[in-house]
Amino acid sequence: MKLNSIKRVGRSDFVNMGPIRLRQPLPTQGIDMIDPFILLHHYGPYEINEKSNPFDLGPHPHRGFEPITFLVQGEQLHRDSLGNESVVEAGDVQWTTAGRGIIHAEGPTKKFVSRGGTIEGIQLWLNLPAEKKMMQPNYQHAKYKDFRVVNSEDGNVETRIISGELNNTYGRIATQTSVNTFIIKTKAGGLESISFSNSHQSLLYLLKGKVKINGETTLELDKNQLIQFNQDGDGFTIEASSDSLLLFLSGDPFNEPVATYGPYVMNNQTELMEAMRDYQMGKMGFLPAS
DSSP: OOOOEEEEEEOOOOETTTTTEEEEESSOSOOOOOOEEEEEEEEEEEETTTTTOTTOOOEEEEEEEEEEEEEEESEEEEETTTTTTEEEEEEOOEEEEEETEEEEEEOOOOHHHHHHEEEEEEEEOOOOOOOOSSSSOOOEEOOOOEEEEEEESSSSSSEEESEEEETTTTOSSSSSSSEEEEEEOOOOOOOEEEETTSSSSEEEEEEEEEEEETTEEEEETTTTTEEEESSSEEEEEEESSSSSEEEEEEEEEOOOOOEEETTEEESHHHHHHHHHHHHTTTTTTOOOOO
């Protein structure tokens, strides 16, 4: 396998989002976006209880992209204007296709807040191409136990296929474009090779632990945590120095203009204005506060 060379290595520094302090590896001053991936937030681990619960996000709209949550620890309740209501547990993935517009709310369940616990997850914004930005919205909730898994030869690396394909193993999530999303869990000393299409833009993000990529670049918590690969190979290798958890993303780039404002991702300013107007007019649906 020809290894993809490394284009950029990035940190995952903390930013303040209202009352929430979280890591934002994408975008940064050095990396605006990795087409089609627009934003990556890593929140937690945080201790949640009745006196401290900043993650109760009330109803809010989205249009033009796919907000995706990979829940690492904890328990969250999802509600949306399509009538979906589901409890997302540790290891689950909720994949919302906002399309022409959806209103959703999410936060730790009341039972989880009452008993207290740790919450941690990834919030990913995946762009939609112009031709699909006004499609019908949709919601998918896939459970941890239902994902297909690819194990390394040494048995020390487990790659959970959320969407896309690895070694003829396919993900449960249906996608609008060609997108791979893998959760990679390694034990110390684990070795694995991950292959993907060289038509894809790609990134690897470390949530915890320490690994060496392609035998040359180290990712470690609170140091460098993100790698963007060039489109010049067939994949990459992982060698784990400690028990680690990583997220791999790859997808065909759209090479289209991107205009963002708050919860909307469109192609130009006119479309953003239309999104704000349509939300105010109730065209994205309705969701009660509780």
